[in-house]
Every structure is written in C-alpha cells, then in structure tokens.
Amino acid sequence: MSPKNDFLRALLPVLCLAAISLPAFAEEDLWATMQKTASAARELNYQGLFVYHNGAMIRSVQITHIYEGGREFTRNVVLDGRPREVFSEGDDIVIFNAKNDKVVIEKRRGQNLFPAMLPTQLYPLKQNYKLKFVGQERIAGRLAQVIDMVPNDNLRYQYRIWSDAEYGLLLKMSMLDMQGHTLEQIGFNQVAMLHTKDLDWFQPKIDATKPYVMDDTTDLTHTVDNLVVANLPTGYKKVDQIQLRVPGRTAPVQQLIFSDGLASVSLFVEPMAKGMQPRVGKKTMGSTNVYAHVLNGYQLVVVGEVPAQTVEQIAQQVTFKK
Amino acid sequence: MKQQLSALVDGEVDVERCEHIFLAAKSTGEVAQAWRDYHVIRDVLREECWVESDMTSRIMAQLDDEPTMLVPQAVTVSDKVTHIRPRFSKYSWSIAASVAAAFFVGMFVLNQPEVGAPTQIADNDTDQYVVAHHNYAPNSATYYMHNVAYNAGE
Numbered sequence: 001m002s003p004k005n006d007f008l009r010a011l012l013p014v015l016c017l018a019a020i021s022l023p024a025f026a027e028e029d030l031w032a033t034m035q036k037t038a039s040a041a042r043e044l045n046y047q048g049l050f051v052y053h054n055g056a057m058i059r060s061v062q063i064t065h066i067y068e069g070g071r072e073f074t075r076n077v078v079l080d081g082r083p084r085e086v087f088s089e090g091d092d093i094v095i096f097n098a099k100n101d102k103v104v105i106e107k108r109r110g111q112n113l114f115p116a117m118l119p120t121q122l123y124p125l126k127q128n129y130k131l132k133f134v135g136q137e138r139i140a141g142r143l144a145q146v147i148d149m150v151p152n153d154n155l156r157y158q159y160r161i162w163s164d165a166e167y168g169l170l171l172k173m174s175m176l177d178m179q180g181h182t183l184e185q186i187g188f189n190q191v192a193m194l195h196t197k198d199l200d201w202f203q204p205k206i207d208a209t210k211p212y213v214m215d216d217t218t219d220l221t222h223t224v225d226n227l228v229v230a231n232l233p234t235g236y237k238k239v240d241q242i243q244l245r246v247p248g249r250t251a252p253v254q255q256l257i258f259s260d261g262l263a264s265v266s267l268f269v270e271p272m273a274k275g276m277q278p279r280v281g282k283k284t285m286g287s288t289n290v291y292a293h294v295l296n297g298y299q300l301v302v303v304g305e306v307p308a309q310t311v312e313q314i315a316q317q318v319t320f321k322k
Numbered sequence: 323m324k325q326q327l328s329a330l331v332d333g334e335v336d337v338e339r340c341e342h343i344f345l346a347a348k349s350t351g352e353v354a355q356a357w358r359d360y361h362v363i364r365d366v367l368r369e370e371c372w373v374e375s376d377m378t379s380r381i382m383a384q385l386d387d388e389p390t391m392l393v394p395q396a397v398t399v400s401d402k403v404t405h406i407r408p409r410f411s412k413y414s415w416s417i418a419a420s421v422a423a424a425f426f427v428g429m430f431v432l433n434q435p436e437v438g439a440p441t442q443i444a445d446n447d448t449d450q451y452v453v454a455h456h457n458y459a460p461n462s463a464t465y466y467m468h469n470v471a472y473n474a475g476e
Contacts, residue, residue, distance in 0.1 A: 108457065242458060255458060266455035279448060288455075290448050301448055303455040 030131035030147055033163055034122055040168035041116035043067045048140070048191030049079075050114060054184040055286040063114075068197050074113060075202055085204050088113060096204045096212075103207060106215045114186050115170035117262075118161075124261030128152055128235040129159075137162060139171040140188040149262075154178060155233045155310045156263050157287065162187065175287055175305070183287035184305075226321040227254065227269060233313045235260040258304075258314065265304030267314055272297050284308060291315045 045066045052059045060079040065072070076086040083098040093108035112119065119125070134146035144162035151158055158180075162172035172187030229238070236258045243252040256267040272278065272294065279292040279299060291311040292301045300318055302311040 106457075240458075244454060253454075255454060257458065264455075266451070266458070268451050268454070283448065285452070288452060290452065292448060301451045303448070303451050 027131050030133055031122060031126065033145060033147065033168070034118060034125070034131065034161075035120075036168035037161065037163040037170050038116070038118040038120045038122065040164070041065075041118075041170050042072055042120070044167060044169055045194040045197070046169065046191055047194050048188045050186060050188045050191075052114070052184070052186045053182075060189075061114075064194075064201050066194065066197060066199065066202075068199070073199060073202050076113065086113070087202065087204065098207070098210070101210065103210050103212045104215050105212055114173070115188070117170060117173055117186075119261055122261075124235070124237070124259075125149070128156060128260045129262075134160070136165065140191050142166070142169075142171055142188075142191065144171045153234060154307060155235065155313070156260055156306055157183065159262065167193070177287075178307070227256070228319045228321055229256070229258075229267065229314060229317045230319060231317050232258060233310050236265065236310075236314075239264075263304065263306045263310075265302060265306055265311060265314060267318070268299075268301040268303070269318070270299050272299055282308060282312065296320050 047062075047064045049060060049062050052061065059081065062077045062079060063074065065074045067073075072088070072090055074086075074088045076088075078084040078086070085096045087094045087096075093113075095104075095106040095108065097104045097106055129149040129151055132148040132150055134148055137144050137146050139162050143165040145165050147161050147163065149159040149161065158176045158178075160174045160176065161170060163169070164171050169191070171191065172185070174185040174187075175183045177183055232238070237260075238256060239259045240257040242255050242257075244255060245252050250273065251271050254269040256269070258265045258267070276299065278294045279301065280294060281292055283290040287305045288303065289306060289308045289311045290301065290303050291308070291314075292299070293315055294300065295318060298320070300315055302315045304311050304314075
C-alpha cells in the first residue's frame with residue numbers, strides 16, 4: 001500500500017463528513033432556519049433590550065413578549081427620546097405616545113415588530129430572495145447563525161439576519177444597499193428567555209396628570225376606487241389600502257401599501273385642491289426613498305424602504321380608470 | 323357590548339384580560355364611538371373637568387335620548403370580570419376633550435411653496451408622507467422613531 005493510498009483512506013471519513021455536513025448549508029435548510037426564526041419570535045417568551053440604528057438615529061427599546069394560550073402579548077418601551085409605549089396583542093397594536101401636555105393613543109394594524117420581522121408565510125420571500133450562509137457570530141451573549149438574504153434583482157435591498165443557534169430567535173437584522181453599506185440595523189443588546197406566563201407587565205404606565213386622547217384620524221377599513229397600478233415591480237403585491245382623514249382637507253388621502261414580503265412601499269393619492277402646491281421630484285433619506293408627481297389632477301407620493309428605482313416605477317404605473 | 327364598555331371604563335375589568343387596551347383597537351365605528359362616549363359620560367358623572375367640544379355637546383344631546391346609558395350596569399360578563407381593579411378608574415381619561423386628536427392635524431397641511439430644483443423635493447416637503455408610511459406600512463424597524471415632521475404637525 002502506497003503512502004498515497006493511506007492518505008486517501010485517512011481522508012475518506014473527512015470527505016464523508018463534509019458531504020454530510022454540507023447540506024446543512026443548502027438553501028432549503030436555510031429556509032428551514034428562516035421558518036424557525038419567523039416562528040420563534042412569536043412563540044417564545046422573552047425579555048430584552050434592543051437597539052435600532054438608522055443613520056444618525058438610535059433608539060433603545062425594552063421588549064417583553066409572552067405567548068400564552070395561542071395569544072401573543074408584547075410590550076415595547078422606547079427608552080430614548082419621547083416616552084412611547086407600544087402594546088400588541090396579535091395583530092392589534094396600541095401605542096401610548098406622550099406628546100407635550102397629553103398622551104395620544106394610536107391604534108395600528110398588524111405589523112412585523114422586531115424580532116418578529118420575518119413573515120410566517122415565507123413563500124413571497126422565496127420568490128424574491130436567495131439565502132446564503134455566512135457563518136456564526138456571537139450576539140447579545142448568544143451564538144447566532146448568520147444568513148444573507150440576497151435579492152434576485154435591484155428592486156429591493158439586501159438583508160442579513162442573525163438567528164439564535166439554539167432557539168431560532170432573531171437576534172439581529174440589518175438592511176444593506178447594493179454597495180453593501182448598512183442602511184439600518186436592529187438587534188438585541190441583551191435577551192433572556194422568560195419562564196413566567198404572568199401578564200402583570202402588560203399595561204401602560206399611566207400619567208395621571210395628562211389627558212389621554214384617541215387618535216382616530218385614520219380609517220382602517222378597506223376602500224375601493226378607480227385607482228390602478230398596472231405593472232407593479234416584480235414580486236410586489238398590494239397588501240392594503242386605507243384612507244387618512246386629514247383635518248382641513250375636503251377629500252381623504254388614500255394610502256395603498258405594497259410589499260414583497262419584507263420591504264414595504266406606500267402610495268399616497270389625493271386630489272389637487274385649489275391653491276395646493278404640486279410636489280414633483282425625488283428624495284433619498286437613509287433607507288427611505290420618496291418619489292412625487294402629479295397625474296390627472298392628483299398628487300401622488302410614493303415612499304418606501306426600497307431602492308429609488310422601485311418607488312419611481314410604482315409612481316409611473318399609476319392610472320385612473322374612466 | 324355596552325355593558326362591557328361600561329365595565330371597561332369604570333376599571334372593573336381584570337387587567338390580565340387586557341381588553342381595556344385593545345377594545346379601541348379591535349373595534350370600529352359604533353363600538354369605538356361608544357367607548358369614547360362612555361369616558362365622557364363617566365367624566366360627567368364624576369363632575370370631572372373636561373373641555374367643551376362639539377363631541378361632548380353631541381353626547382349631552384344623546385344623553386337626553388338615552389337616559390339608560392347613565393345607569394351603571396351590573397357587570398354580567400363574568401368571565402371577563404374577576405375582581406375590581408381601580409387602577410384605571412382613578413384617573414381621568416378625558417378622551418372626549420380632544421377626540422379630534424392633533425396627531426394628524428396639519429400633517430398634510432401644505433408647506434411653503436417649493437423652491438428646490440424640480441428633481442429634488444425640498445427637505446421637509448414630503449416628511450408627512452414618510453411619517454404616515456412608517457405608521458401604517460407593515461415595516462417595523464422604522465416604527466420606533468418619529469421623524470422631525472411629527473413635531474411639525476403639532
């Protein structure tokens with residue numbers, strides 16, 4: 001037996017091992033990790049502190065999350081800037097927002113609040129992103145699997161996610177532009193699993209000295225009109241349409257919301273009233289792009305955490321049915 | 323439903339059921355209106371101070387039509403009411419005082435005439451739209467902040 005054969009024989013188990021462990025990085029397995037990550041944020045009980053960065057803006061948020069009897073309860077306390085508490089139960093979100101001499105209660109529709117950023121239905125994401133295993137990193141004292149979500153086209157940004165190697169909880173997520181610069185980032189500084197189902201914490205801190213007022217200027221019911229967006233950018237679908245009642249305006253402002261499963265874009269449509277200054281042009285603010293123009297006597301404004309090309313394409317595709 | 327509302331407003335609902343927080347969010351139209359109405363009624367009953375508004379006068383008119391609304395109902399929703407927690411009832415939630423909440427007031431009010439180059443929107447020209455986008459689009463990360471424009475609307 002030649003030394004060369006010996007070498008190959010010794011190498012064989014290593015090769016086999018490599019062959020076995022390779023599928024762990026295959027895309028289908030990465031999608032399984034994504035699915036676990038999407039579920040973990042909703043089904044685990046945890047408490048922690050996370051930080052949101054967007055350009056120069058930094059916000060620390062304390063989160064408590066409990067999944068009990070099929071219901072999900074979350075309390076987010078924003079620790080920087082204006083006092084703000086965000087409560088959610090399932091898709092219902094109520095915000096207690098201190099503003100000068102009063103506290104405004106705002107209600108919202110279901111949103112993917114961190115760490116539940118990934119939708120539980122991954123199908124739309126699979127159409128628009130490829131996964132790439134990056135490696136392992138330690139985040140907030142936990143070992144994380146790092147996965148890149150690489151877009152199939154330039155109509156959306158790239159994302160990187162850090163998923164807890166043990167629990168699957170999303171520990172961190174960042175959004176990157178085409179050049180790989182981080183546009184925004186959100187991640188835990190510390191996080192711990194909770195072993196209680198107590199809901200004592202699920203209530204706002206009431207300031208007895210301030211009046212509480214309800215913000216009810218938004219009509220969250222679906223509306224229909226003659227608006228058509230013919231060719232949406234690939235992978236984007238209309239997910240909602242609401243109308244905003246704006247004091248001092250005669251007509252409500254329509255807000256259409258589009259999403260590719262992760263990124264979202266709003267299209268605002270309002271009739272040009274007499275004396276209204278038309279807005280035409282574009283703007284980039286960090287990860288947010290804006291495109292405005294006027295069509296058939298309507299002011300259109302498109303806003304989204306997507307590349308400039310995407311907001312422009314949506315704005316150009318709006319037509320009005322006769 | 324109105325009995326539940328009454329209980330909610332009077333703080334007789336178990337906090338752990340969380341309904342007091344979410345009733346307003348879950349309900350629309352009549353129920354949401356009733357929820358606010360009850361706060362006004364309760365404040366009136368307690369002779370608490372509140373600011374006169376169109377809404378409160380409308381409610382006073384309603385009270386004439388519906389005197390029964392003023393009678394505190396025995397709480398019948400036994401599964402929801404486990405014990406009295408006065409935590410919320412202690413405080414005056416003068417919701418009706420400014421139901422026409424200022425949040426969106428001025429939000430879309432037109433700014434100064436555009437002066438920038440036609441291809442570049444002026445700095446704060448579209449901020450209101452950006453805030454509305456962040457508030458209602460299902461993108462969470464932008465959710466914890468408020469742009470400067472939020473202040474501008476006040």
